[in-house]
Amino acid sequence: MSLITGSGERTLRVDYLARVEGEGAMYIKLSGNEVEDVRLRIYEPPRFFEAFLRGRAYTEVPDIAARICGICPIAYQTSGARAIEDACGVSIDDGPIRDLRRLIYCGEWIESHALHVYALHAPDFLGYQSMIELAGEHPQLAEQGLALKKTGNRLVALIGGREIHPINMRVGGFYRAPTRTELLTLRDPLARALEQSLATVRFAAQLPMPDVARDVELVCLRDRDLYPIDRGQIVSDRGLEIEPAQFARNIVEEHVQHSNALHARIRERGAYLTGPLARYNLCYDQLRPVAKEAAVEAGLERACHNPFQSIIVRAVELVDACDEALELVARYEPPDRPAVEVTPRRGVGHGVSEAPRGMLYHRYELDDDGTILDARIVPPTSQNQLAIEQDLRAVVERYHDLDDDELRLRCEQAIRNHDPCISCATHFLQLTVER
């Protein structure tokens, strides 16, 4: 919807953004060809999780934080558990427990990326209102997406004990480790999922897309020799290279009047983008061979700064996750114990992992007995909000000649390039929005 005032002004408003997780809205004001204002409004009722967690026991973090997001609970459980472990002097960096964490996280990437590609974003590129129309004209494609999501869900449920808000995750690992036989039941579905992922790359590669280059600092984790999922150093393509503990010294968050979420900036530099584009550009060399080949065949360059190509990158990450999951399942031997000992102590801990949508940071301050004194949770979409708004501005500047309906669709598509999960991003105090 839009209105045109007499002075050559146009205002585009989408009061309710569809096909994103959570609730959000977009506001753009044009004066002639000049973009006067661009705002991404997030008004999902804010979550009070940072406040909820104060006074709770350190052991409760995985269960409570998981409820911030129904689509990426593993991300919250992993970042949260690692932060508590860090506070207690523990770091799970290898061995079967680490493998299980990566494996269940692969499951989350598979189901989240599949949902995004088929249900949330492909319809934009094909001019469909939703996945329903896509299913009507291309039922096999829809079935492919559903099958991929189902396999991701099965993997999460098998290790996590339940599909949403997995109950088997704990500080130090798991309550129960699956048997080898249990994991092997997923070998065939994962092999099929790998084929379906490769088909997804081919499908995404032939979608019509604008040729846009965006210049924004890219930030993600970098792990020793694996594509980043569950741990790593924080790096950027403009020289950032820090331990998770240095997050707050390098990144600041500010309340913005028009949104319930906080805006993040790199100190003295500004907006940054986290997520698949950042991971792809900064950790390309760590992609598994089958994923690299798929990227090459899809026509992706070594460097990719076109946000509209994020959908292809997500498909490449689908391939990587399926291939890694297959390897982890094949070589799995149950650990002696499903969790390592984590003894509470006074102090501060930091944990970062790569949710499907990008880097997720947790920080906890504990008392001697492990009571949580303070909690800080910085979701990826919250970190991306400024970069997404800047993207929107660039899209509007480029496409202002389009009529309002077409421009609005282009803008929505541009927001969905970043797969925002607005449910995650607003878990802080409510702000008053003035118009």
Place this chain on the structure above:
Amino acid sequence: MPADATVVVIGVGNSLRGDDSAGLEVAARLCGEPRINVRMSEGEGIDLLAMLEGADAALLVDAVRSGATPGTIHRYDVSDEPLPSSPRRPAGHAIGTAAAIELARRLGRLPAKVVVFGVEGERFETGSARSPAVQAAIEPLVAAVRRESRRLLATVAAAEPECGDRSRGFG
């Protein structure tokens, strides 16, 4: 309906968002009832599709916001036509209940008989309790869903009940 037919009751909602928890509460109270398979969903439409799989009939229970008096119980038979567009739960998800039903229909996966029960809500803030109006509607809604499922299963032999809230995935 064949002798081994199953009815799935799917409670849809969010336990942290006030009246949005009503669907989950109704479904939970039907756990263990003979011949009813219960599933819980946060409303992620794609997952609803998976829950519909293999069922001969499905009853969905959800909160809605349509402007009616809070606590009003709506019943929609969507076996042959979509949910009306105005009653809509506050959509926190990419594909909501209505879209999931149409997607299933388009893919030939919709069970022969699907009924959606909606309870009109008024309080959806994160962390809030259910409003008194919706709380008062819970038991009548449970009774309505129970009646509807028994009506559908009137000619069917007893089957093993399943409760979707127990942890699955382990032997």
